[in-house]
Amino acid sequence: MCVLNKNNTVESEVGTVRDRTLFQQAWNQFKRNRRAMVGLWIITALIFILIVTIVIDFLTDYSIYDSFVIKQNLRNKLAKPSLTHFLGCDEFGRDLLLRILWGTKYSLLLGFSAVSLSFLIGGPFGMIAGFYGGRIDNVIMRVMDVFMACPFILLAMAIVAALGISTTNLLIALGVSGMASFSRVTRASVMAVKDKEYIEAARAVGASDLRIIVQYIFPNAMAPILVQITLRIGTAILLVAGLSYIGLGIQPPAPEWGAILTSAKMYMRDAWHISAFPGLFLVTTVVAFNLFGDGLRDALDPKLKK
Amino acid sequence: MIQYIVKRFILVIPVLLGATLLVFTIMEFAPGDPARIMLGNDATLEDIQILREEMGLNDPFVTRYTRFITNLLKGDLGMSYRNNLEISSQILQRLMNTMILAGAAVLIAVIIGIPVGIISAIKQYSVFDNFVMMTTLFLAASPVFWLGLMLVLLFALKLGVLPAAGMKSGFPGLLLSLILPALTLSSNTMAIIARTTRASMLEVVRQDYIDTARAKGLKESTLTVKHMLPNALIPILTVIGISFGGLLGGSVVTESIFAWPGVGRFIVDSISFKDTPSILASVVMLSILSTFINLFVDLLYAFVDPRIKSQYQLLKR
Numbered sequence: 001m002c003v004l005n006k007n008n009t010v011e012s013e014v015g016t017v018r019d020r021t022l023f024q025q026a027w028n029q030f031k032r033n034r035r036a037m038v039g040l041w042i043i044t045a046l047i048f049i050l051i052v053t054i055v056i057d058f059l060t061d062y063s064i065y066d067s068f069v070i071k072q073n074l075r076n077k078l079a080k081p082s083l084t085h086f087l088g089c090d091e092f093g094r095d096l097l098l099r100i101l102w103g104t105k106y107s108l109l110l111g112f113s114a115v116s117l118s119f120l121i122g123g124p125f126g127m128i129a130g131f132y133g134g135r136i137d138n139v140i141m142r143v144m145d146v147f148m149a150c151p152f153i154l155l156a157m158a159i160v161a162a163l164g165i166s167t168t169n170l171l172i173a174l175g176v177s178g179m180a181s182f183s184r185v186t187r188a189s190v191m192a193v194k195d196k197e198y199i200e201a202a203r204a205v206g207a208s209d210l211r212i213i214v215q216y217i218f219p220n221a222m223a224p225i226l227v228q229i230t231l232r233i234g235t236a237i238l239l240v241a242g243l244s245y246i247g248l249g250i251q252p253p254a255p256e257w258g259a260i261l262t263s264a265k266m267y268m269r270d271a272w273h274i275s276a277f278p279g280l281f282l283v284t285t286v287v288a289f290n291l292f293g294d295g296l297r298d299a300l301d302p303k304l305k306k
Numbered sequence: 307m308i309q310y311i312v313k314r315f316i317l318v319i320p321v322l323l324g325a326t327l328l329v330f331t332i333m334e335f336a337p338g339d340p341a342r343i344m345l346g347n348d349a350t351l352e353d354i355q356i357l358r359e360e361m362g363l364n365d366p367f368v369t370r371y372t373r374f375i376t377n378l379l380k381g382d383l384g385m386s387y388r389n390n391l392e393i394s395s396q397i398l399q400r401l402m403n404t405m406i407l408a409g410a411a412v413l414i415a416v417i418i419g420i421p422v423g424i425i426s427a428i429k430q431y432s433v434f435d436n437f438v439m440m441t442t443l444f445l446a447a448s449p450v451f452w453l454g455l456m457l458v459l460l461f462a463l464k465l466g467v468l469p470a471a472g473m474k475s476g477f478p479g480l481l482l483s484l485i486l487p488a489l490t491l492s493s494n495t496m497a498i499i500a501r502t503t504r505a506s507m508l509e510v511v512r513q514d515y516i517d518t519a520r521a522k523g524l525k526e527s528t529l530t531v532k533h534m535l536p537n538a539l540i541p542i543l544t545v546i547g548i549s550f551g552g553l554l555g556g557s558v559v560t561e562s563i564f565a566w567p568g569v570g571r572f573i574v575d576s577i578s579f580k581d582t583p584s585i586l587a588s589v590v591m592l593s594i595l596s597t598f599i600n601l602f603v604d605l606l607y608a609f610v611d612p613r614i615k616s617q618y619q620l621l622k623r
Contacts, residue, residue: 142321143324145321146321146325146327149322150325150328151551151552151554151592152552152555153552153555153558154554154558154573154589154593155328157577158333158585158586159332161333161336161577161580161585162332162334163335164337238447238449242449242450242559245451246451246559246574248574264455265458268455275455276456279448279456282448283447283449283452286449287447290443290447291443
């Protein structure tokens with residue numbers, strides 16, 4: 001890193017941008033994209049909320065969580081938004097803002113872990129298929145076609161139904177049902193780089209297949225995969241909320257955003273705020289990830305570079 | 307052309323077999339012994355064993371799967387644990403209802419999405435374009451169940467102009483009760499179609515042949531409909547095809563909000579009753595449906611894009 005920084009200062013004095021690393025180039029491109037920066041700021045804020053709520057729970061031994069987020073207080077039942085409760089209270093008199101803030105961790109952590117799991121399962125298959133081609137490729141991709149034939153959410157529902165409703169099973173369901181599309185993206189990006197000269201050079205000096213894949217192909221094929229991961233987090237967050245909404249995901253009284261909305265429907269006539277605000281948080285989160293992903297794609301796409 | 311269609315149909319068979327095998331295998335993990343569930347808690351072990359033997363539950367996995375497939379081909383989807391009725395008779399009408407809902411959603415998404423995308427592309431960076439880009443950004447990111455709730459809040463509870471839930475009989479009633487669920491279900495797809503149409507049209511607008519056509523003195527409207535749109539159609543079709551599977555899946559949630567009597571709601575109910583055969587049958591049926599819709603879209607390409615057709619004819623020679 002030190003050397004790189006040194007190089008950079010030299011560069012900026014000379015005034016060229018040619019020798020910057022891919023990451024620096026991408027970041028420069030990304031910074032200029034205002035929408036993408038908005039996305040990044042929102043995601044940073046959400047991660048901040050996530051860390052703060054976890055630290056508070058850790059320091060107070062869940063006493064704040066238990067007494068404000070979970071414990072019922074029927075005196076405030078369906079209270080409208082006011083100065084003491086900015087977003088009002090839910091049907092059990094719990095402060096909606098606190099519940100939403102504490103719910104951030106479900107959406108973010110589950111969304112992120114589900115997508116990572118999909119990549120961890122699907123990625124290696126895609127890499128093998130793309131690298132070796134031929135019969136192996138054919139077999140792997142036909143199996144993935146089968147996974148793609150079953151609509152994403154249905155596959156996830158079937159897995160949750162079979163394994164039973166729990167957070168771990170939800171994660172498995174989301175991870176497995178998302179794996180096929182990741183294997184496709186990985187395969188495509190591996191195929192795009194595997195015939196490059198530097199791969200041939202590595203082979204010429206006697207590098208093993210594993211080493212070529214891990215050390216040379218993977219880092220160079222990473223860009224489209226990274227974009228896909230970011231864009232898929234939004235989808236995964238929506239899916240977690242959707243499954244929780246129909247009762248197959250996170251179970252109440254946990255303040256997951258989709259789960260909050262499940263009960264909100266019954267009180268819609270008197271308390272519109274319970275259904276409006278968790279949804280707004282969900283939309284904002286997903287929009288942020290989409291903007292960030294789009295920006296990342298533009299920044300990493302060599303075609304768009306000036 | 308017919309040869310192409312037949313070939314595509316044959317290629318679908320292994321995918322369908324695989325998909326049914328996948329769902330069948332997943333449901334193998336479902337907890338509970340079907341025989342015990344059907345006989346109730348006070349059944350003796352002997353009774354359970356006899357019923358297991360009768361139902362063929364003791365057969366090896368492959369035998370059971372083969373039996374499932376042969377029965378499926380005969381239109382027999384097995385018996386529901388919940389009410390001991392044939393699943394096929396319960397599911398058929400629901401499948402129709404889901405198709406009505408998904409079909410209406412696609413129709414709305416196309417009718418609104420494509421024109422909006424075209425206008426956005428022609429008037430790039432205008433106020434309208436910016437408005438469309440913002441709206442679609444949020445629509446594409448909105449959870450279906452939340453949009454549904456908001457639409458119910460506005461149109462059913464505050465304005466009272468549309469029914470909040472259920473499927474009414476009679477054509478006008480059906481149409482009225484279809485508006486909110488179909489609009490809800492279409493929202494994501496509509497946004498994606500509008501954005502894809504815009505992007506695809508923008509690529510076409512800059513082509514030389516558009517300049518040529520304009521230089522010929524063609525009216526802008528003719529130019530758009532006859533020269534730009536057909537060339538921009540392939541990516542739009544792809545998106546519509548991809549979203550159909552998502553729509554069938556999304557119908558699960560939409561049907562739950564609006565109490566729409568479709569397969570999606572049937573699955574959710576079946577899950578809460580641990581009614582494994584019903585879950586299996588519904589998921590398999592929806593997967594088959596979505597595979598055939600994808601096939602149909604693939605075939606449509608050949609009609610829209612003369613390049614694909616000629617490619618195939620070249621191969622034949």
